[in-house]
Each structure stands twice: as structure tokens, then as C-alpha cells.
Amino acid sequence: MTITRIIRSRRRSVALIVTREAELIVRAPWQVSEGFIQNLILEKRDWVERKIQETRERLQKIAPKQFVEGEEFLFLSQKYSLKIVDEAREISLDGPSLVFPRAFLTSPREHLKAWYRQEALKVIASRVEFFAQRDGFQYKSVRISSAQRRWGSCGSRGGLNFSWRLVMLPMSVIDYLVVHELHHLRHRNHSSRYWDAVRAAMPSFEREEKLLRFYESHVVI
Numbered sequence: 001m002t003i004t005r006i007i008r009s010r011r012r013s014v015a016l017i018v019t020r021e022a023e024l025i026v027r028a029p030w031q032v033s034e035g036f037i038q039n040l041i042l043e044k045r046d047w048v049e050r051k052i053q054e055t056r057e058r059l060q061k062i063a064p065k066q067f068v069e070g071e072e073f074l075f076l077s078q079k080y081s082l083k084i085v086d087e088a089r090e091i092s093l094d095g096p097s098l099v100f101p102r103a104f105l106t107s108p109r110e111h112l113k114a115w116y117r118q119e120a121l122k123v124i125a126s127r128v129e130f131f132a133q134r135d136g137f138q139y140k141s142v143r144i145s146s147a148q149r150r151w152g153s154c155g156s157r158g159g160l161n162f163s164w165r166l167v168m169l170p171m172s173v174i175d176y177l178v179v180h181e182l183h184h185l186r187h188r189n190h191s192s193r194y195w196d197a198v199r200a201a202m203p204s205f206e207r208e209e210k211l212l213r214f215y216e217s218h219v220v221i
């Protein structure tokens, strides 16, 4: 059984969490060893396997978007309802509506993804620049990826990658992911020093981490 992530903090007990993406996350105190965590997972194996199975089944039931009038789409955690417009030439936000050209209905998913990618780059690149300047980080580039199971990553040469799906989430969660990846430029791991630095830069990060898990089930298009 693979652990997706171990999150260390000043908590007192170990918690096993199966995320909405059916991944296993462990929350643990600083002093608990990886061996202890592995043993705990073995002990709780039945529970973990059942939970992952249930979550996978639930994920398969999430209906993909139909691209019908009034259907809701997220942008920076706000819901916009789809408005199909004959004369529109590009996708745009207008009040509570996501304006969508009727001509795009031949391949709606591709067009919407392209739009999300473009908007994601604008939003995320400017947040990266802001935090890099504020906290003194040197990065090489910001790229938008199509990763399904990864919100962000930090390449060994200083290139930062973020999933376009992030732009559906609240700005505070985007900021957390930006801070998370920027700090990997200094610490290429999730050591206690790494998390100390993240906490210093963003004291509320655990709340954002929770929100991120919550949103994981809402970003299927």
C-alpha cells in the first residue's frame, strides 16, 4: 500500500486519511518514525483497503459535465452557470454566467480546458511572482499541467508546475500550493524543516490543506 504523503505537525497522534481521490495520507507527530507508521498501516490494512475501494467506486459515479444550459462550473471557488450563446466567439465570465460559444459544443471539454489553462496561468503565475518576491525565492518558470492526481510539483531545475484544475479552487488554496512548491526550491522533501518553513510563510496552511481535500471531489469536468 503506498502512502501518498506524510504530513508532520505538532499533533499528538497518527491519523490515516483516505482522500477523495482515493489516496492515503498520514498525519503524524514529528517524532514518530516511518517504521511505526508502516506498522500501523499494516494493522489497519482492512480498514484502509475498504476505504480506498469505496472511494474509488464513489469517484467513478461522479457524473462528467454535460455542457447544458445552467450547469454549474467553478472558477476561483465561485459557481458560474453555463450560458450558451450563439454569437459568442470565446469563453468568458459575465456576472453569474460562464458564457460559452455554441460553436464550441462540438468539443466542449477541450475548449473549456484550454480556457481554464489560460486563466490558471494568469492567476498562478502572478501569485508565484508575489510570493517569490515576498519571501526571496528564485524560480525558473511556471507551467500549467494536465496532471489529474497532482496539484503541483517542483522540478529539479527550478521549474514550477501546477494543474490547471487549481484555478477552480479558492485563492487561499492556490496560495498554499504556490507556497508549498516554492519551498521545495529550498527543501526537496517534506522534512520537519520544510514544514516549519511553510508554516512560517503561511500559518494557516493546515486549513488550506483540508480545503484542498474537500475540493478534490468537485473538480471533475
Ligand SMILES: [Zn+2]
Residues within 6 Å of the ligand: 180, 184, 189, 190
Ligand atoms: Zn510537497
